[in-house]
Amino acid sequence: MFDKFHEECGVFAIYGHPEAAKLTYLGLYALQHRGQESAGICTSDGTEVHCVKSMGHVAEIFTPLVIDTLPGEQAIGHTRYSTAGDTALLNAQPFSVACNKGRIAVAHNGNITNASELRRDLERQGSIFQSNSDTEVILHLVAHSRERTLSGALRDALLQLDGAFSLVFLAEDRVIVARDPRGFRPLAAGQMEFSGGRIAHVFASETCAFDLIGAVYLNEVEPGEMIIVGPEGVTRERYAPEQSRAQCVFEHVYFSRPDSIVFERSVQQSREMLGRLLAREAPADADLVVPVPDSGVAAAIGFAAESGLPFRHGLIRNHYVGRTFIEPSQVIRDFGVKLKLNPVRHLLEGKRVVLVDDSIVRGTTSRKIVRMVRQAGAREVHLRISCPPTVSPCFYGVDTPTKNELIGANNTVEEIRRFVEADSLAYLSLASLRKAVSDDRRHEYCYACYTGDYPTELVNIEELMAAKKRG
Numbered sequence: 226m227f228d229k230f231h232e233e234c235g236v237f238a239i240y241g242h243p244e245a246a247k248l249t250y251l252g253l254y255a256l257q258h259r260g261q262e263s264a265g266i267c268t269s270d271g272t273e274v275h276c277v278k279s280m281g282h283v284a285e286i287f288t289p290l291v292i293d294t295l296p297g298e299q300a301i302g303h304t305r306y307s308t309a310g311d312t313a314l315l316n317a318q319p320f321s322v323a324c325n326k327g328r329i330a331v332a333h334n335g336n337i338t339n340a341s342e343l344r345r346d347l348e349r350q351g352s353i354f355q356s357n358s359d360t361e362v363i364l365h366l367v368a369h370s371r372e373r374t375l376s377g378a379l380r381d382a383l384l385q386l387d388g389a390f391s392l393v394f395l396a397e398d399r400v401i402v403a404r405d406p407r408g409f410r411p412l413a414a415g416q417m418e419f420s421g422g423r424i425a426h427v428f429a430s431e432t433c434a435f436d437l438i439g440a441v442y443l444n445e446v447e448p449g450e451m452i453i454v455g456p457e458g459v460t461r462e463r464y465a466p467e468q469s470r471a472q473c474v475f476e477h478v479y480f481s482r483p484d485s486i487v488f489e490r491s492v493q494q495s496r497e498m499l500g501r502l503l504a505r506e507a508p509a510d511a512d513l514v515v516p517v518p519d520s521g522v523a524a525a526i527g528f529a530a531e532s533g534l535p536f537r538h539g540l541i542r543n544h545y546v547g548r549t550f551i552e553p554s555q556v557i558r559d560f561g562v563k564l565k566l567n568p569v570r571h572l573l574e575g576k577r578v579v580l581v582d583d584s585i586v587r588g589t590t591s592r593k594i595v596r597m598v599r600q601a602g603a604r605e606v607h608l609r610i611s612c613p614p615t616v617s618p619c620f621y622g623v624d625t626p627t628k629n630e631l632i633g634a635n636n637t638v639e640e641i642r643r644f645v646e647a648d649s650l651a652y653l654s655l656a657s658l659r660k661a662v663s664d665d666r667r668h669e670y671c672y673a674c675y676t677g678d679y680p681t682e683l684v685n686i687e688e689l690m691a692a693k694k695r696g
Contacts, residue, residue: 234318235259235430236332236412237302238393240400240454242425246295249302252427252434253283258482259334259430260306263317267330269397270297274328278303278317299400301393303332306624316358319395324368326375329396333360334430335389335410335622338683343385363392376401376453380464383451387681389473389621391446393428399455402428403464407471407680408448409621409671411487415440426454431485445489471671471680475623477662478612479583483523488669490662493523498661499611499653500527500581507651508532509579509607513572515539517582517594524611525581534579539572539598562593574602580647581609586625588632591645599646608647613655614638617677625674 235256239245249266264286265278275295279286283304303318321330337343340359343366348354352365366382367375375396389409394401404412415427417440429435432442446452449465472488483493503524513535516525519542529536543565578598585591595606614633618625628634632641642650655675664670673679
């Protein structure tokens with residue numbers, strides 16, 4: 226669904242390709258679903274770091290003329306949706322700074338849960354911050370480190386961070402990437418061969434970025450691992466021992482593109498299994514299965530296959546809605562939903578419909594969609610959700626509302642059913658969610674948004690809640 230959670234961002238990095246900026250642009254284009262607010266690319270030509278970032282979509286910002294201003298064979302890129310920090314160009318990434326380690330730039334996916342304390346300590350030591358993003362704290366920690374090498378300073382900085390982070394770092398002659406010790410956010414490693422058998426090394430939040438540029442997915446950057454790619458080659462090292470894993474399960478429920486491999490698992494496979502298990506747990510006496518596009522499609526395919534009901538695209542999504550579209554004030558009821566979705570009356574009229582979506586957050590959008598399907602002539606609407614009720618906010622890089630705004634935290638399933646005006650409503654159980662991502666024995670995922678059981682100690686929860694309201 227479109228009016229719900231958003232991932233903070235997507236990151237991309239490449240080392241050793243003469244068209245690094247163009248390939249980074251393409252990688253960010255593939256990761257655009259992870260953030261549509263701002264985007265940025267920094268490149269290095271070996272002596273100088275060049276940066277361009279702006280508000281807007283990747284294709285709007287990086288025209289051929291702009292890409293021509295970004296020379297060099299190594300680059301990092303970022304596409305952002307804010308979860309912490311205001312919506313402003315000051316908070317657009319990558320962040321770049323000149324310090325005693327040279328010119329460096331960083332882009333980050335996740336959320337540093339102890340950023341406020343670190344920032345206060347750094348300000349007491351004289352640091353001046355340009356933004357209110359937690360990512361800038363990382364640069365200041367590197368600059369303050371007494372370690373002489375950049376990799377040593379970065380290791381020093383990473384060991385002070387709590388929370389979720391997948392980082393890509395750019396220096397004048399190297400790219401460094403790292404992942405937090407619990408592996409909250411994804412980061413994939415790959416390589417691509419080009420003219421003369423040369424090899425470029427690439428990293429991205431999702432493997433769909435590799436597919437677009439013709440790179441081969443190799444493996445994940447491991448939790449607690451730092452990879453340095455420079456003139457001397459590739460060095461992989463543990464900067465911290467791996468802790469019990471807490472991979473974000475919502476990557477497989479909603480965020481990631483279904484054509485990606487995330488946490489070494491096919492997203493499409495996970496989502497179809499979510500739908501199959503949902504059909505077993507909560508069957509419906511109905512005529513057809515309709516997904517809420519785009520995020521409900523794969524689960525609906527699984528639900529239809531398991532239940533034997535026909536799958537139909539009864540809601541069509543408009544993919545070309547610009548952010549600057551002028552809304553009529555009070556003229557068209559539920560205009561926002563109608564702008565993005567339109568029902569196929571021919572398929573829905575007189576039918577008992579199973580409507581499959583990935584989650585309900587506040588419930589207001591779900592209610593509008595249920596009404597829309599009824600107005601198109603559906604006789605019954607049975608809403609099926611391919612994850613458990615969301616009862617707790619996320620502090621690891623997901624833009625969930627506060628607890629009092631989450632309908633699942635404050636209402637029973639029957640109360641939610643009445644609110645969204647469905648004939649029946651069922652959520653997937655936590656046990657089935659774990660089974661769908663093959664986590665029924667190893668306990669490798671974070672389910673905090675469904676359980677309230679956070680995998681890290683949140684010592685500054687009041688500040689985190691305040692930051693969530695601001696962001």
